[in-house]
Amino acid sequence: MRTFFSFALPIFFFSAIGLSSNAATKPFPYPIEQHKMANGLNVVTVKFDSPGIASFFLVVRVGSRNEVEEGVTGFAHFFEHMMFRGTEKYDKDKYNEELKAIGASANANTSLDRTVYHMTGNAQKLEKLFELESDRFQNLHYPIHDFKTEAGAVKGEYTKNIASPFAQLEENIANTAFDAHTYKHTTMGFLKDIIDMPNQYEYSLKFFQRFYRPEYTTLLVVGDVTPEQVNKLAEKYFGKWERGNYEAKIPVEPEQKAARFTHLQNGSIPPYVSLNFKGPGFDDKGMDSPSLDILLTILFSQNSKLYQKLVLEEQKVRSINGGIYDTRDPNLISVDASIVNKNDMQYVKDEVMKAFEAVKANGVDEKMLAETKSRLKYSFAMGIDNPSSIANTLSHIIQLTGDPESINRLYENYEKVTVEDLKAVAKKYLTSEKLTIGTISADAEGGVK
């Protein structure tokens, strides 16, 4: 459920189709048209050459991060399910019928910082999408029985996910690494709260009133549309949506002073080591986020010294990855390794720490830094080849800052990263006392220090 970007976000670049002169100078190759409505709803349009096809996304900046009250973890995700349970105008069956008639690929998902409702389909049916979505965003109305019933589907989702030992470890790592901040629980929430969900009908009404508001939301349309058309429809259908006034007070996580440990005894998969350092929240203006993205790409790509030593030469490790959770508030920088022999778990941890120490002392090769910037650029250029992937890229950045233009700022910053920046973030974040070590093995204890 957590959106985890191992290595950096895909990046920009110059190639590209139908550039306006304005956009040609920016990293993101398509013009981003923004229209802020009087009620606070931000409307974003990106015109893209996809004849007859458009993606329609509503990004609500509410996720499990906002679940500050006791006993309601997992509620943002549960609420996403409830958004499909109908309104007075379109009950759930009628809503389904209408959606089916549109023939779109439509769904929703929730993560730590946001809930996204997305559809990709026939651009000619755009007005119908506006009508349906504006109706449920303003007039959601579900029977209490439907509310109680839907909670079972959430438990079913938990049951499916938790079959994986990695999902169990992820839950344990979050719970161990955080004391105060709501990133302590995963987006699914704690099982005890999931079981209690059917009893929270009143809270669900409050939840809707608090968060399903224009100031929390960005409406994003990408594809065979024009900004004029999108803005006009937005005013027509979302113009009367009332602004709210709630803001969750998210607890600040105290500084971590010593390493923490969590272990899952499970011999059914190969031994596993997960090293999680307290990192920064996402920032499109400072240099920490882009520097960490670049550093982790350098250290854990398949051409890295560490990968080639541990995986290719010594063959002690099956796979190794490193990346940072892109989130609004400070979250974890994770390095995960699947290991051949459990006796090597400590060795792998030590090798990773040695690689970090080497960066702190000597930096990295300038050529490698330049090649990594190139890799990120081309990766992005090739990735945004359809409305849905463009909308996904923008919705990710919108969840972080609320502003799609952050994508340009971030990628301009990648270009500015220096070897000194990399040394600085390694010293600041990749230290033993900020670490939570998660392990899986057949033994009763993890044994990695």
Place this chain on the structure above:
Amino acid sequence: MKTLMLGILLFGSLLAQEVVELKLPNTNKVTIKLMFKNGSVCDPTGKEGLTYLTSALITQGGTGDLTYADIQNKIYPWAAGYSSSVDKEVSIFTFEVHQDFLNDFYPILKGLLLNPSFSQNDFDRVKRNQQNYVDQVIRASSDEEYSKKALEDFLFRGTKYQHMVQGKTESVKAITVDDVKNQYKNFFTKNNLMIGIAGNYPSAFLSTLKKDLQNLSAAIPVLPAQTEPKMQKGINVEIIQKENAFGSAIFGGFPMNLTRKDNDFAAMMVANSYLGEHRKSYGKLYQKLRETRSMNYGDYSYIEWYDNGGRNMLQPAGTPRTTNYFSFWIRPVQIAKQLKNQYKELEDINVGHAHYAIRLAVREIDNLVKNGMTKKDFEATRTFLRSYIKLYVQTPSSRLGYLMDSKFYGKKDYVIEMDKQLAKLSLADVSRAIKKYWQSANMCVTIVTDKSEAELLAKSLKENLVSPMSYSNIVKAGLPKEVLDEDDAVSNFKLNINEVKIINSADTFK
């Protein structure tokens, strides 16, 4: 006889290289797909998994000139990527590179295909991961993927389609580097290759690619005869028990002599979409199991293989098959142990929701066979599909993949042709096709579940015991009468059970 005919057909293709071109002047990327008609059906007995390992070693190993590490170092700044996938009847290599680096990248592509190093060191690493997949990953990481693979093993037992493409514990152990070299020589040849290319590439590039790939092995692959699975007698269930499973993950199905090649495919697409469109809330199975009763996360049905349904929302290309089956997917439902812990009012139950869920699914199939669809449902489902199938081909890679699959089935463009077929379809066509291809009396069912659940679930199924739906009080209180009435009918619905077996997880895929 059949084998011989296939050999001749392939020989005939020597004269004309099969090429699918998709010129996209507005894209910056070039996508190349090389599809070999081989697949896991070409694995020798006792070496199951060999085709998969051969493909994996080509993409995860070095060439005569470059080690795997050298290749990674070279392609890193270009962000070029490549991978292989293997299904029952094809192996596909996909390469994606920005047009700026097409010429730099090409020698690597050529080296991988024409001059793979197959070094012992690369072999050990790649094989170890494959061994781990068949020994552990498939059993431990996703119970629903496990039950899906177990269903194929059950349906196709005794045929070349039975084993997972990754092979089996003993068979992977038995594979040597020489086996890989032989498989490469015999089954990755210029005579069973289809070339696909999409993007903004110069014509001269394609000419070079075509010419160079003539240097692949000249062997004529001898493919096994088409698999024709036997229809089961009655409903046969295999319950796979493991430690610490949280739910019961269910797949069921039966052989169906129908592929995209056949005229009835469009009719069955409509019927299947109505019964259980993948990851949509429109299907009957989803509406009854998840939406009305909230038994799990979703319930769907299929008339062809759907790769990685847990992740993919739209059907991916790359798994064309000549042998097919119908299946239904019931995502993990609750087991008694969990329900007892969670609700005081359920502390006396012995069996969780699996038996009820299977009954409901089979009864829905039965209803559809007996009663067909209404005109209104037919029209709505057809309208939906005519828009929806166009979303399968949104990226250059998926468009190219679908065109290549089309060619496999002897079609030019499946998505366009299917739209035309859907346009002229009638309700009578669908009703006739449902009766021809579907039934509810004979099938295989696999259930991956917790050890605590297996025995009493087996007894309940075997003896056709009444399986009342066990709701928590809070949900039960608000259920309308028609749902409770339907529960009664479902919990007493007689399944044509023939045999129910319990198998330990360690004993699956042997």
